Amino acid sequence: MLLLQAAEAAHAVEAAAQGAEAGHGAAFHPVLPWLILGLPLLGFLINGFASIWAARRALPRVPAVGDPYWDTHGHDAHAHAAAPALALAHAGAPSEQEGLDVGVRPNPVDEAAADHAHDTHDDAHDAHDHPSGPRPWTHTLPSIVAPAAILGAFLIAVINFLGMQGAGTFEASRGWSWMPVGDLQVDFSLLLDPLSMVMTLIITGVGFLIHVFSIGYMKEDPGYPRYMAYLNL
Secondary structure: OHHHHHHHHHHHHHHHHHHHHHHHOOEEOOOOOHHHHHHHHHHHHHHHHHHHHHHHHHOOOOOOOOOHHHHHHHHHHHHHHHHHHHHHHHHHOOOHHHHHOOOOOOOHHHHHHHHHHHHHHHHHHHHHHOOOOOOOHHHHHHHHHHHHHHHHHHHHHHHHHHHOOOOOEEOOEEEEEEEEEOOEEEEEEEOOOHHHHHHHHHHHHHHHHHHHHHHHHHOOOOOHHHHHHHHHO
16 A cells, blocks of 8 residues: 555656656747847948938038139128128227337227127127037937837847746757858857846846937037947947
């Protein structure tokens, strides 16, 4: 009787062990693993195009020799705008005789007018060098594409990390045949295991936070699209 009970207990333990092995031996099939790499690469291409477009628009226009429009609307207009300021500045400057005579000072009215003209001329230059207006699409699009690409990669990594819990084997996702040499076949594949998934979560998660920080930190930089493109890589 005792022998029969011991045999039944042994069979129960063996069956439980086999069931546990069967449960933990399920193969893990990754979900869209190539998008973890592809989404940041797509963001790099889009932001790279925006950076090239922004750089082309920022190049100064080089006029042709003898361009009448440039001569009449460019240099002449700038010269006419600067002429009153220069005239007032010279009018307010003391002459040689005034500088040599003791106790003779320039007219304070002329001096104030010259200072006002100089300030007006500087303000005109500032307005010309720093135009105001809405941000161009080349500086708006990277603020959406760059963090969205890395966030999508992070979410796919989270889905795969949760899906591999309890898996015993991990199958590689084959991309294409990279180096077929006779009987040797070297494939370009992507394998996700627990260690690689932890690194993927860290890179994409922390990378997303860096992208969000960079939107406010670098948005006023002229090379903002190029910066976000490189950050996607």
